[in-house]
Amino acid sequence: MPESKQPGGPRQQFGDIAPALAGYSEDVLFGQVWENQDLSARDRSLVTVAGLVTSGSTEQLAFHLGRARENGVSDKELIETVTHLAFYAGWPKAMSALTVARTVLAVS
Missing domain, CATH: 1.20.1290.10 (AhpD-like)
Structure with missing residues (x-):
């Protein structure tokens, strides 16, 4: 999901202090999980x-x-x-x- 759909985007909000969590949020949660068609x-x-x-x-x-x-x-x-x-x-x-x-x- 594009970062613009996020509240400031996890990488933008927390990437400096928690880059792994920010990446998981964008790539896994808002990417793979939210985009799953089930x-x-x-x-x-x-x-x-x-x-x-x-x-x-x-x-x-x-x-x-x-x-x-x-x-x-x-x-x-x-x-x-x-x-x-x-x-x-x-x-x-x-x-x-x-x-x-x-x-x-x-x-x-």
Whole structure:
């Protein structure tokens, strides 16, 4: 995947301190894994958003909410995903995710 699709590009963001991890991120994760045709990009986005919400990884969530939109997931579907996960991942994680979603999706 082109570096422009990354939040600044892993090599640009972390290549100076973690060149191997930056390379794996671009070449393996966003290259081989995300480009694998066994799951659609839309499905991968939903799975990724769900994983980030359930783990409380809100720093990564902002980028992946935007990417999910690019991959055809609607704002309504993203909010419903977070709402659904509140019952499985926990209320605080869902509320934290909604704080990020409000900014990224410009939902009021």
